[in-house]
Amino acid sequence: MEVLGIDIGSYGIKGAIVDTEKGEIISKKKSTDKIEDTRPHKLISKLHKIVKKFDWKGPVGCAFPAATTKGIILSTDRINETWIDADAEHLFSEITGCDVSVINDTDATGLAEMTFGTGKDVNGTVIVLTVGTGIGSSIFVNGKLFPNTELGHIEIKGITIEERASNKARKEEGIQRKTWAKRLQFVLEHYETLFHPDLFILGGQLSKKADKTFPYIKLSTKFKAAEFRNNASIVGAAYYAALQQKKRA
DSSP: OEEEEEEEETTEEEEEEEETTTTEEOSOOEEOOOOSOOSHHHHHHHHHHHHHHTTOOSOEEEEESSOEETTEEOOOSSSOGGGTTOBHHHHHHHHHSSOEEEEEHHHHHHHHHHHTSTTTTOOSEEEEEEESSSEEEEEEETTEEEOOOOGGGOEETTEEHHHHHSHHHHHHHTOOHHHHHHHHHHHHHHHHHHHOOSEEEEEEGGGGGGGGTGGGOOOSSEEEEOSSGGGHHHHHHHHHHHHHHHHHO
16 A cells, blocks of 8 residues: 655654555655744644645555544644644644544654564564654554653653753763763663563664664663664554554455
Protein backbone atom coordinates (compact mmCIF):
# COMPACT_ATOMS: atom_id res chain seq x y z
CA MET A 1 0.00 0.00 0.00
CA GLU A 2 1.18 3.52 -0.78
CA VAL A 3 0.53 6.04 1.99
CA LEU A 4 1.54 9.67 2.43
CA GLY A 5 3.56 9.88 5.64
CA ILE A 6 3.76 13.27 7.36
CA ASP A 7 5.89 14.35 10.30
CA ILE A 8 5.08 17.48 12.30
CA GLY A 9 8.39 18.56 13.81
CA SER A 10 9.88 21.62 15.44
CA TYR A 11 11.65 22.57 12.21
CA GLY A 12 8.56 22.29 10.02
CA ILE A 13 6.23 19.72 8.50
CA LYS A 14 7.71 17.22 6.05
CA GLY A 15 6.15 14.41 4.09
CA ALA A 16 6.82 11.66 1.55
CA ILE A 17 4.98 8.79 -0.09
CA VAL A 18 5.83 5.45 1.52
CA ASP A 19 5.57 1.87 0.30
CA THR A 20 4.24 0.41 3.55
CA GLU A 21 4.94 -3.20 2.53
CA LYS A 22 8.66 -2.52 2.18
CA GLY A 23 9.00 0.43 4.56
CA GLU A 24 10.57 2.54 1.83
CA ILE A 25 10.11 6.18 0.86
CA ILE A 26 9.30 6.21 -2.84
CA SER A 27 9.01 9.93 -3.53
CA LYS A 28 10.97 13.09 -2.92
CA LYS A 29 10.35 14.60 0.49
CA LYS A 30 8.51 17.90 0.60
CA SER A 31 8.38 20.28 3.53
CA THR A 32 7.13 23.58 4.89
CA ASP A 33 9.11 26.35 6.50
CA LYS A 34 9.76 26.41 10.23
CA ILE A 35 6.70 26.30 12.47
CA GLU A 36 6.43 29.52 14.45
CA ASP A 37 2.82 29.08 15.60
CA THR A 38 1.38 25.68 16.62
CA ARG A 39 -2.22 26.74 17.17
CA PRO A 40 -4.63 24.29 15.51
CA HIS A 41 -5.63 26.43 12.55
CA LYS A 42 -1.98 27.15 11.75
CA LEU A 43 -0.87 23.50 11.84
CA ILE A 44 -3.95 22.37 9.94
CA SER A 45 -3.18 24.89 7.20
CA LYS A 46 0.45 23.80 6.90
CA LEU A 47 -0.45 20.11 6.81
CA HIS A 48 -3.00 20.84 4.10
CA LYS A 49 -0.26 22.51 2.04
CA ILE A 50 1.91 19.39 2.26
CA VAL A 51 -0.97 17.19 1.06
CA LYS A 52 -1.65 19.60 -1.81
CA LYS A 53 2.02 19.56 -2.84
CA PHE A 54 1.65 15.84 -3.52
CA ASP A 55 -1.83 16.25 -5.06
CA TRP A 56 -2.67 13.35 -2.73
CA LYS A 57 -6.08 11.69 -2.42
CA GLY A 58 -5.23 8.48 -0.57
CA PRO A 59 -4.60 7.57 3.09
CA VAL A 60 -2.33 9.75 5.21
CA GLY A 61 -0.35 8.91 8.33
CA CYS A 62 0.60 11.82 10.57
CA ALA A 63 3.29 11.74 13.26
CA PHE A 64 2.18 14.28 15.86
CA PRO A 65 4.39 15.78 18.64
CA ALA A 66 2.10 14.76 21.51
CA ALA A 67 0.52 11.76 23.18
CA THR A 68 -2.54 10.62 21.24
CA THR A 69 -5.28 8.01 21.43
CA LYS A 70 -7.66 7.32 18.56
CA GLY A 71 -6.60 10.65 17.08
CA ILE A 72 -7.37 12.66 20.23
CA ILE A 73 -4.54 14.83 21.55
CA LEU A 74 -3.74 14.05 25.19
CA SER A 75 -0.84 16.41 26.00
CA THR A 76 0.46 19.76 24.85
CA ASP A 77 4.00 20.02 26.19
CA ARG A 78 5.46 20.68 22.73
CA ILE A 79 2.51 22.37 21.01
CA ASN A 80 -0.05 25.06 21.71
CA GLU A 81 -2.27 24.21 24.69
CA THR A 82 -5.47 24.66 22.66
CA TRP A 83 -4.79 21.27 21.05
CA ILE A 84 -5.70 19.43 24.28
CA ASP A 85 -8.60 17.01 23.71
CA ALA A 86 -8.82 18.03 20.03
CA ASP A 87 -9.70 15.32 17.51
CA ALA A 88 -6.72 15.78 15.22
CA GLU A 89 -7.71 12.91 12.94
CA HIS A 90 -11.09 14.47 12.28
CA LEU A 91 -9.66 17.97 11.77
CA PHE A 92 -6.92 16.81 9.40
CA SER A 93 -9.26 14.51 7.48
CA GLU A 94 -11.83 17.25 7.07
CA ILE A 95 -9.41 19.84 5.69
CA THR A 96 -7.52 17.46 3.37
CA GLY A 97 -10.39 15.25 2.19
CA CYS A 98 -8.16 12.26 2.96
CA ASP A 99 -8.42 9.50 5.56
CA VAL A 100 -5.82 10.68 8.10
CA SER A 101 -4.49 8.53 10.96
CA VAL A 102 -2.59 10.29 13.76
CA ILE A 103 0.05 8.74 16.03
CA ASN A 104 2.58 10.08 18.54
CA ASP A 105 5.75 10.96 16.63
CA THR A 106 8.18 8.79 18.59
CA ASP A 107 5.74 5.88 18.55
CA ALA A 108 5.81 6.29 14.77
CA THR A 109 9.61 6.21 14.86
CA GLY A 110 9.50 3.07 16.95
CA LEU A 111 7.09 1.33 14.56
CA ALA A 112 9.41 2.01 11.64
CA GLU A 113 12.47 0.75 13.47
CA MET A 114 10.78 -2.33 14.93
CA THR A 115 9.04 -3.32 11.69
CA PHE A 116 11.66 -2.51 9.06
CA GLY A 117 14.80 -1.26 10.77
CA THR A 118 17.20 -1.88 13.62
CA GLY A 119 14.61 -3.57 15.86
CA LYS A 120 13.18 -5.96 13.27
CA ASP A 121 12.73 -9.47 14.72
CA VAL A 122 14.07 -8.35 18.12
CA ASN A 123 12.11 -9.79 21.06
CA GLY A 124 12.16 -8.71 24.69
CA THR A 125 11.98 -5.11 25.82
CA VAL A 126 13.21 -2.46 23.40
CA ILE A 127 13.36 1.26 24.17
CA VAL A 128 13.50 3.61 21.19
CA LEU A 129 14.71 7.14 21.91
CA THR A 130 14.74 10.12 19.55
CA VAL A 131 17.40 12.51 20.78
CA GLY A 132 16.97 15.91 19.22
CA THR A 133 15.33 19.15 20.35
CA GLY A 134 13.80 17.03 23.11
CA ILE A 135 13.98 13.33 23.90
CA GLY A 136 11.06 11.25 22.71
CA SER A 137 10.50 7.61 23.60
CA SER A 138 8.64 4.48 22.64
CA ILE A 139 8.70 1.11 24.36
CA PHE A 140 8.10 -2.30 22.77
CA VAL A 141 7.70 -5.63 24.53
CA ASN A 142 8.05 -8.62 22.18
CA GLY A 143 7.25 -6.30 19.29
CA LYS A 144 4.11 -4.83 20.85
CA LEU A 145 4.00 -1.06 21.38
CA PHE A 146 3.27 0.42 24.78
CA PRO A 147 2.04 3.81 23.51
CA ASN A 148 2.57 7.40 24.60
CA THR A 149 5.50 7.07 26.96
CA GLU A 150 7.26 10.34 27.81
CA LEU A 151 10.56 9.14 29.25
CA GLY A 152 12.25 12.43 28.38
CA HIS A 153 10.12 14.13 31.04
CA ILE A 154 11.44 11.96 33.88
CA GLU A 155 13.36 14.06 36.39
CA ILE A 156 16.71 13.10 37.87
CA LYS A 157 17.86 15.33 40.72
CA GLY A 158 15.30 17.96 39.74
CA ILE A 159 16.30 18.16 36.06
CA THR A 160 14.32 16.49 33.29
CA ILE A 161 16.19 14.04 31.12
CA GLU A 162 15.69 16.06 27.96
CA GLU A 163 16.92 19.25 29.67
CA ARG A 164 20.02 17.32 30.67
CA ALA A 165 20.86 15.31 27.57
CA SER A 166 18.98 16.47 24.46
CA ASN A 167 20.85 17.70 21.40
CA LYS A 168 19.35 21.11 22.09
CA ALA A 169 21.00 21.11 25.53
CA ARG A 170 24.32 20.09 23.97
CA LYS A 171 24.20 22.98 21.52
CA GLU A 172 22.97 25.60 23.99
CA GLU A 173 25.63 24.70 26.56
CA GLY A 174 28.35 24.25 23.97
CA ILE A 175 29.51 20.93 25.40
CA GLN A 176 31.78 18.48 23.57
CA ARG A 177 30.45 15.17 22.29
CA LYS A 178 32.47 13.21 24.86
CA THR A 179 30.78 15.13 27.68
CA TRP A 180 27.40 14.75 25.97
CA ALA A 181 27.99 11.00 25.68
CA LYS A 182 28.55 10.78 29.43
CA ARG A 183 25.26 12.59 30.02
CA LEU A 184 23.53 10.16 27.68
CA GLN A 185 25.14 7.25 29.47
CA PHE A 186 23.89 8.59 32.81
CA VAL A 187 20.37 8.76 31.36
CA LEU A 188 20.51 5.32 29.77
CA GLU A 189 21.78 3.79 33.01
CA HIS A 190 18.76 5.31 34.75
CA TYR A 191 16.46 3.70 32.20
CA GLU A 192 18.30 0.41 32.72
CA THR A 193 17.42 0.42 36.42
CA LEU A 194 13.76 1.21 35.68
CA PHE A 195 13.02 -1.05 32.70
CA HIS A 196 15.88 -3.56 32.28
CA PRO A 197 15.61 -3.42 28.48
CA ASP A 198 17.25 -5.83 26.06
CA LEU A 199 18.07 -3.11 23.54
CA PHE A 200 18.18 0.68 23.16
CA ILE A 201 17.62 2.09 19.68
CA LEU A 202 18.90 5.67 19.54
CA GLY A 203 17.59 7.95 16.80
CA GLY A 204 16.90 11.57 16.01
CA GLN A 205 19.83 13.93 15.49
CA LEU A 206 22.02 11.67 17.64
CA SER A 207 21.91 8.92 15.02
CA LYS A 208 23.26 11.22 12.28
CA LYS A 209 26.76 11.16 13.77
CA ALA A 210 26.52 8.11 16.01
CA ASP A 211 30.16 7.19 15.28
CA LYS A 212 31.29 10.39 17.00
CA THR A 213 29.28 9.79 20.19
CA PHE A 214 28.67 6.06 20.66
CA PRO A 215 32.33 5.10 21.36
CA TYR A 216 32.18 7.13 24.60
CA ILE A 217 29.05 5.37 25.91
CA LYS A 218 29.63 2.23 28.00
CA LEU A 219 26.53 0.23 28.94
CA SER A 220 25.59 -3.28 29.94
CA THR A 221 22.57 -3.10 27.63
CA LYS A 222 23.07 -3.25 23.88
CA PHE A 223 22.46 0.01 22.04
CA LYS A 224 22.30 0.65 18.32
CA ALA A 225 21.67 3.61 16.03
CA ALA A 226 18.27 3.95 14.42
CA GLU A 227 18.38 2.87 10.78
CA PHE A 228 15.88 5.39 9.40
CA ARG A 229 17.32 8.42 11.19
CA ASN A 230 15.10 11.45 10.59
CA ASN A 231 12.90 9.57 8.11
CA ALA A 232 11.63 7.15 10.75
CA SER A 233 8.55 9.10 11.79
CA ILE A 234 7.42 9.50 8.16
CA VAL A 235 7.76 5.77 7.49
CA GLY A 236 6.21 4.81 10.83
CA ALA A 237 3.25 7.15 10.47
CA ALA A 238 2.53 5.80 7.00
CA TYR A 239 2.80 2.22 8.26
CA TYR A 240 0.43 3.01 11.14
CA ALA A 241 -2.09 4.47 8.68
CA ALA A 242 -1.87 1.32 6.57
CA LEU A 243 -2.62 -0.79 9.65
CA GLN A 244 -5.66 1.38 10.40
CA GLN A 245 -6.87 0.97 6.82
CA LYS A 246 -6.71 -2.81 7.16
CA LYS A 247 -8.68 -2.68 10.41
CA ARG A 248 -11.41 -0.63 8.79
CA ALA A 249 -11.63 -2.81 5.67
